[in-house]
Amino acid sequence: MASKKGVRLIITLECTECRTNTNKRSPGVNRYTTSKNRRNTTGRIELKKFCPHCNTHTVHKEIK
Known part of the structure; x- marks a missing residue:
């Protein structure tokens, strides 16, 4: 079966x-x-999420 x-x-x-x-x-x-929808979001995502190492909410950037 071919994967789509x-x-x-x-x-x-x-x-x-x-x-x-x-x-x-x-x-x-x-x-x-x-996950992200590649049709709606073509650029890289930046979200503010909690980092347990920094113990604060920081900006998280998309990496490849």
Whole structure:
């Protein structure tokens, strides 16, 4: 059976503060996975989500 390439993509969102912030609660980089519709959202997504390493809400950007 041939698989049909869907419209929705699974993407990864990474915290932007974890890379540069040295005064965070614990070491590491926080990542979330989600999906997006490639027809409606052609650009990269930026969402404000909670980062447990920074212990605050920060901007998470889409990475490939």
